[in-house]
Amino acid sequence: MLYAGLFGISVGVLFALIYWAATDALSDRIDQDLAIQRDALVAQAGTAESGIAGAVAGALQRSQGDFRYLVRDAAGTTLAGNLPAVANWHAGYQDAELPADAGSSEEEPHVFRILGQPLAQGGLFIIAQDAHALEELRELIVRAFGWGAAATLLLAGIGGGIMVWRVRHRIEVINRASERIMGGDLSERLPVSSRGVPGDEFDRLADNLNRMLDRIEKLVEGMRQVSTDIAHDLRTPLARLRRNLEAVRANADERACPAHLTAVDNAVAQANDLLSTFAALLRIAQIESRASRFVFTAVDLSAIADAVVEVYRPAAEEKRQELEGQIAASVYVAGDRLLLTQMVANIAENAIRHTPEGASITVALRPGSTHGPLLTISDNGPGIPSGERGNVFRRFYRLDTSRGSPGNGLGLSLVAAIAELHGVSVRLAENMPHGLKITLAFP
């Protein structure tokens, strides 16, 4: 539309220039004709009233050209000519409307161009010429340009629209490819048109973006390598530490001091905890970077929810908590069965661990109507303050109220990673009257 507007303005300017140029030229021409005719008559008869009157009468008789004349004296009496005597004729140029020529078929008065020449005795000599041609030219130009402008605007509109569409289309292609790339496939690249037209701007853009993606892919790969390497490198000495402790334990005999043996057992248990934390960290990194190609199959989510409830119920009952399931049957989703199991189990575990004795926890699964299935785990514990809800998914994050209780703060990070991999949205909300409600919405 902008382009159409610009086009329109430039056409308008062009039109104005031509209009003025043409009409000025014709108008000058008419004025010049009048002057020449006046000069001719004056040269022939001088500026005495009687002389001019005679020359005018002679010219009219000969019907020379299509001029009209008027000669009047200082008092206003018409001495010769076929123009009506009008009070405001004056010296110099002016315009007036007069009836058209007798032979013409038009009823409307035409515009006449008039030149007044003062005479020696105070009289006035008027020559007039039909300036209708000027009017017609004006109309012609306006009409021509009217059509021209309309056509131009239309073409500009269409042309602009096509151009914009093409530009938008190229941008849309790039946008969609970018979305796919951000969705996880860091190896995809933007298409570069291969029509043989060497590098138009979009090709250059796509090319640059592709090179940026190459760099990003390398950096991400490098980062993944670094964190993997770190975890890997720390695991190895830690595993060795554990092995040494196990060896101490295995080689201990009956004379060993029981307190020492217990200390070694505790050390081994702590080493196990640390190694398990590393494993969880690496697992999260692996899922987030989509390092392995996860193969999705049809997974029975109902069975998983049932399993989690059954497996964790005794643990809940140890804390006199009630863990119940309201699970619709045969709800299937696409995903990785083992990861989904871990995700649901982590949330249940979280609920059990962070609610007090006697709390009640419900795992509910409903098939979706307009969307995918909804899995909610709700409890009537203390809940999570709304300010903290964004934080709990961060690695190692512990709420102040939870510090000191067992757990490494990675459970919900893993839930977030697995959910993201499956396109599942996770929402935390306040449960009524109090407590936490976690809603997982499957795609």
Added chain:
Amino acid sequence: MKILLVEDDEETADYVSDGLKREGHVIDRAANGRDGLFLAAAQPYDVMVVDRLLPGLDGLALVKIIRAADIKTPVLFLTAVDGVSDRVEGLEGGADDYLVKPFAFAELAARVNALARRPALTQPGSVRRVGDLEIDLTRRSCRHGDRKIELQPREFRLLEYLMRHPGQVVTRTMLLEHVWDFHFDPRTTVVETHISRLRGKLGSGENEQVIIETVRGAGYRLRDVPKMG
């Protein structure tokens, strides 16, 4: 037991073979796939412990070859990579179990023992018996001594798994994976809780003979403790 260990990392190989020797097993070692294949084809073993990533012929290819050669020796994969699809790929390729490094030796020993002895093959029919503890797989019923015991489905499966490996150490991880299909480490003591419930239902051991004992640092063991007199 005769065990073949195919592992290229010397530290791990030493660790494993020293530990297994201490348990009284005989160990043959190979440091790459081709040597491993050679040994596997040359003589029968009770269990093979194979690292998945080996120089040259890798562990997965090795197992596929011996399976194609109709060698039915149980295989335990060791791997530093814990991709879920790797696990599936390994098991479908012919391995029987999968252990991720780093592992505690007790875990490896328990799994090796569990693989080597398959008492299920020696008891036909749908009834399993250990001492005076008896379960019926089709009817999903259980008796201990002269007492009938009511078990929930997952408790039944837990007991069934323990009875498949009587007298052997079964680790927490094995129970999580094989009874509940949980392939991760829960931070809560779910296994302990279920085991103690099961213990309660099986009886205090005054009249009954079979108990589930806790093996410190390793796992659990179903034991027949015959009463005298």
